[in-house]
Amino acid sequence: MSATAAAAPAVPAALAAVLPARFLGWGMAVPSTVVTNRDLEAVLDTSDAWIAERTGIRQRRAAATGDTTAALAVAASRVALERAALDPAAIDLTVLATMTPDSTCPATAATVQHQLGTAGAAFDLNAACAGFTYALHVGAAGLATPGIDHVLVVGAERVTSMVDPTDRGTAILFGDGAGAVVLGASEQGSSGPGLLGVDLGGDGSGVASLHVPPGERYLRMDGPEVFRRATRAMVESCAAALARSGASPADVDLFVPHQANARIIEATVSRLGLPADRVVVNLDRYGNTSAASVPIALAEAADEGRLRPGAIVLACGVGAGMAWATTLLRWGA
Ligand SMILES: CC(C)(COP(=O)(O)OP(=O)(O)OC[C@H]1O[C@@H](n2cnc3c(N)ncnc32)[C@H](O)[C@@H]1OP(=O)(O)O)[C@@H](O)C(=O)NCCC(=O)NCCS
The missing domain is CATH 3.40.47.10 (Thiolase/Chalcone synthase)
Known part of the structure; x- marks a missing residue:
């Protein structure tokens, strides 16, 4: 070269x-x-x-x-x-x-x-x-x-x-x-709406940090351990989905992260270099609703007019397992 x-x-x-x-x-x-x-x-x-x-x-x-x-x-x-x-x-x-x-x-x-x-x-x-x-x-x-x-x-x-x-x-x-x-x-x-890049992953070594033990009824959680694992997973998975899409953080019009803890979201935003005004946060009103958190955040953002046709959205879910899945998508009908 x-x-x-x-x-x-x-x-x-x-x-x-x-x-x-x-x-x-x-x-x-x-x-x-x-x-x-x-x-x-x-x-x-x-x-x-x-x-x-x-x-x-x-x-x-x-x-x-x-x-x-x-x-x-x-x-x-x-x-x-x-x-x-x-x-x-x-x-x-x-x-x-x-x-x-x-x-x-x-x-x-x-x-x-x-x-x-x-x-x-x-x-x-x-x-x-x-x-x-x-x-x-x-x-x-x-x-x-x-x-x-x-x-x-x-x-x-x-x-x-x-x-x-x-x-x-x-x-x-x-x-x-x-x-x-x-x-x-x-x-x-490929020029229309849809998923631009996806990162799916998991790390089963984290099972015992957040689980309902077999035969029991309630969740048991090692909070600080889940916090560390979830933050790392969110940062790395978002970076992987962006890289796979050929996109940079500046391309993201809206970041819709899983709503577990505001500090996990803040750490991700700061490490990825996403502007804070492009992040959906509604956990103050709903807490962590697990699999419902990202679609509730998406729906509220759409209702508020924050999702125009063509908007580039980074949606990330991280949870027990550990399991994670991130998608960069282009919104539009
Ligand atoms: C659960 C979580 C909020 C706890 O916050 P933390 O800053 O890690 O707190 P720690 O567990 O280290 O506890 C710090 C202190 O607060 C206390 N504490 C814990 N929960 C408390 C509560 N609800 N109210 C008051 N004090 C509490 C602890 O006993 C500890 O006291 P000590 O210092 O006297 O020992 C945090 O670990 C977390 O959000 N983890 C990720 C959980 C998660 O997102 N799960 C779902 C993943 S999808």
Whole structure:
């Protein structure tokens, strides 16, 4: 290689959609019951100030008896289908990301499919808090299959049912809710909307740091260990998805990270060099809703007009396993 060629500035690769997909609709649903930090102060040895400072969370939503995972998923999906102006029967595949299914068998997606009247295949996907971003990849990849033209991708959780209400280490963090997007096949190819670059990964050496031990009911967590692992995973996975897309942090119009802890998000933003005004943070109002966190954040951002057609969005989920999935995507219908 000549010295001249080596010194030439790199020509930025066009941000090509490797998995074309149109984002036709979005929606979210949360239970009506609000649990504030002050409410938790009354029952746990904790304080509003400690929770807000160490996590950024101020309140979360808690499911009532009727707020099953299926009910939350159906409510969010109805909004997304209406926004897409799509008959539910036009959905060929429903992927429900959840670690809190209503029953271990059958998949909660079966109930969701029946109640919505969607057609085709329906299954649950469990990758804990990375579930929705995994499901987004599965859904977009599904659109490459003849016969699959529309996909419903949902993240729905009742995490409060998995949390020991007397454990201040976990009870302060989690909340319930659901978010959904409707994907459609795209004729626009790599220049249109879709997934530009994906990083999927996991590290099973982290299983014991955040898990429900076999035969037990509640989550056990080594908070500082999960904090270290989650921060590292989010930074490295976002960097990998950007690199795979041929994009730089400056190309990102909106960063939609999993909403676990404001300090994890801040560390990622600072290490990647993303501008703070391009980050969606809503964990102050919902806490960590696991697989529902990214689609709820996406839906709120879209409702607030922060997602214009053509916007480049970096969506990252990280959770128990450890499991992570990051997608750089181009928004648009
Ligand atoms: C859970 C988490 C908020 C704890 O924050 P932390 O800064 O790591 O706090 P530590 O666990 O080191 O505890 C620091 C002190 O606060 C105390 N503490 C822990 N939880 C507390 C609470 N809810 N209220 C008040 N004090 C608390 C500890 O007992 C400890 O006290 P000590 O110094 O007297 O021993 C933090 O580790 C975290 O967010 N981890 C990641 C969790 C997560 O995101 N899980 C889901 C991943 S998808």
